[in-house]
Amino acid sequence: MKRRNGLFLLSLAFTVVFSTTVFATVNPPELIGKAAISVDIDTNEIIYTKNIDNKMYPASITKLITALLLAENKKSTEDLTYTKNAKSQPPYSYNLNIQPVAIGDTMSADNVMDGLLLYSGNDIAYMIADNVGGNPVNFAKMMNDKAAKLGMKNSHFLTPNGLDDANNNHYTTPYDLSLLGRAANKNEWVKKSMGKKTSLIKSTNGAPATVSNRNKLLGIDGNVGGKTGYTLKAGRCLVSIYERNGRHIIGVVMNSEYNLPKDTKVFEDMTKLINYSYAAKTEVLHKKNTTIKTISVPYKVIPFIGPEKTINVPLTSKEDLTLYNNDVKSQTTFKTSGISAWKLNKDTSVGTVNIKQRDYEKSYKLYPMISKSALIKDNIIIYAAAAIVLIVVIALIILLINFINGRKNRHGRRIRF
Incomplete structure (x- = not known):
């Protein structure tokens, strides 16, 4: 009996969901x-x-x-x-x-x-x-x-x-x-x-x-x-x-x-x-928080020094891009300029995407899907090597300073005798 009731409830739930889906379609x-x-x-x-x-x-x-x-x-x-x-x-x-x-x-x-x-x-x-x-x-x-x-x-x-x-x-x-x-x-x-x-x-x-x-x-x-x-x-x-x-x-x-x-x-x-x-209801052209467009942004691995590389930055919108389903063509245009790779932030807009259909027009803000931390991750080997070189250089400088100071001290003692 319990099994029959379970099957009945499952069937009823399926019918309700299916019916709702059908009647929701206009x-x-x-x-x-x-x-x-x-x-x-x-x-x-x-x-x-x-x-x-x-x-x-x-x-x-x-x-x-x-x-x-x-x-x-x-x-x-x-x-x-x-x-x-x-x-x-x-x-x-x-x-x-x-x-x-x-x-x-x-x-x-x-x-x-x-x-x-x-x-x-x-x-x-x-x-x-x-x-x-x-x-x-x-x-x-x-x-x-x-x-x-x-x-x-x-x-x-x-x-x-x-x-x-x-x-x-x-x-x-x-x-x-x-x-x-x-x-x-x-x-x-x-x-x-x-x-x-x-x-x-x-x-x-x-x-x-x-x-x-x-x-x-x-x-x-x-x-x-x-x-x-x-x-x-x-x-x-x-x-x-x-x-x-x-x-x-x-x-x-x-x-x-x-x-x-x-x-x-x-x-x-x-x-x-x-x-x-x-x-x-409008249809979704591009779903929010998914890649709409990817752009290449140049940057210097070590700021102001180099070497220069590029990083691919996927752009997204925090809103769905929507239009009604009809046979009128729409135009999508992107506007981005002056993007600094070292200032990338997922919550800071870097441009706009514009949807136009005849005299309808709407702009959406574009956001990068990566932040500047991606630059560090992409170049971790270079930064590790640079850090080692820097440590070696600092160590050599310290040794050199100690060596020079040691010679001065020995020279001073000879003069007093």
Whole structure:
């Protein structure tokens, strides 16, 4: 009976350990979207990647850069004028789908921002382009200049609203959109607008109208903002910003399915992506207290005298060097200089190792895995021989001094007689 109980307990323990191991593994999600990325906003660490440098169409996510240019060039209390270019825009348009607006009517910049980001009005985007840039062509240049400043190296913008039916030269990448989303989140005005579920807006001569945010995830499980997008070429797109337990993550999903009338697929993609991103753990590139790199350091066996030799010094970090497992290449660089072999100490840093992955960068201090005592150990025979020679020399000197003193004493005694 005791043997059976022992086997049962052993089996139960094995099952618990095995089950814990299995459930602790977090697998990357299978997404419908053809491209996606998630990034830790606080550290810039890339967590999840799927075709992040593929050139794709951003649709209405374009309006995030339009919103940034509005915020940087106008005050929220200023009035903007509704223009002919705005009036000519197709649905979804505030003028056509919510409330008619006459050319020449005005709207506060704050209302314009909400009409752009919550309702995603195609006409509102052109209203901004005309008021900020003078005309859509000049505004497109401003958009591309802003993209360049944000480091969006694989993006090109032509329209302020993202409509791409007439051209193929309005494009970006998931990685570039993660840069844009982070910039939008840093701008307090844009961030505040993205976080509104509804807003009451009106033009000078129009009736007030309530617009609702098209981001169906807003306010759910830490979603604090984002921007939706759709065209036939772009598919369903979404940028979402999350905050959970003080940690901020941005997700981008591009070219997902637009399953009308429910329109749920892209939001399901984002939920999977973000849940994975919060659960994912970094992988260890180099384990702490193990050799990361070995360098040769010259030194003189007898300080200031010689002979000169070199010693191989293994370097380590007192922290694990980590990154998330994804397909983006990282660069590792080492910086060491002016290392004195006779000052080696396992607790004194002699340089740094730097891990860089796109705009994520972290430096770790490097420590020698040996101290100056290793020099003595490596040269113990030389030091023993030197000590013997030194003893012999000292002994000879003593004998010589005694011999000289003896002669002086004998010479002195002869003079007194």
